Amino acid sequence: MSGRLLCWSLAAAMVSAAADAFLHPHLPGWGAVWPLPWWFACLAALAWTVLRAREKCDGTPPQDTTRGDWEQAA
Numbered sequence: 001m002s003g004r005l006l007c008w009s010l011a012a013a014m015v016s017a018a019a020d021a022f023l024h025p026h027l028p029g030w031g032a033v034w035p036l037p038w039w040f041a042c043l044a045a046l047a048w049t050v051l052r053a054r055e056k057c058d059g060t061p062p063q064d065t066t067r068g069d070w071e072q073a074a
Contacts, residue, residue, distance in 0.1 A: 002051050006044040013037035 016034040019025060027033075 002044060002048040006041065006048050009037055009041040009044045013041050 016037050020030070020034045
């Protein structure tokens with residue numbers, strides 16, 4: 001879930017940056033609005049990092065693999 005949020009917020013950030021660079025919108029408040037997806041991307045990246053670290057710490061290796069395979073995948 002957090003990975004998808006990260007991908008979509010990055011996509012929105014790139015679209016808003018492209019719109020700002022190429023279209024130069026003169027909407028009131030645009031200067032405060034277009035960077036918001038970048039902030040959301042940073043927050044989503046932080047959330048993904050924390051959740052992924054918790055997943056790695058809480059996980060136990062599957063029974064059908066050797067310990068070396070599990071450590072290599074991590």
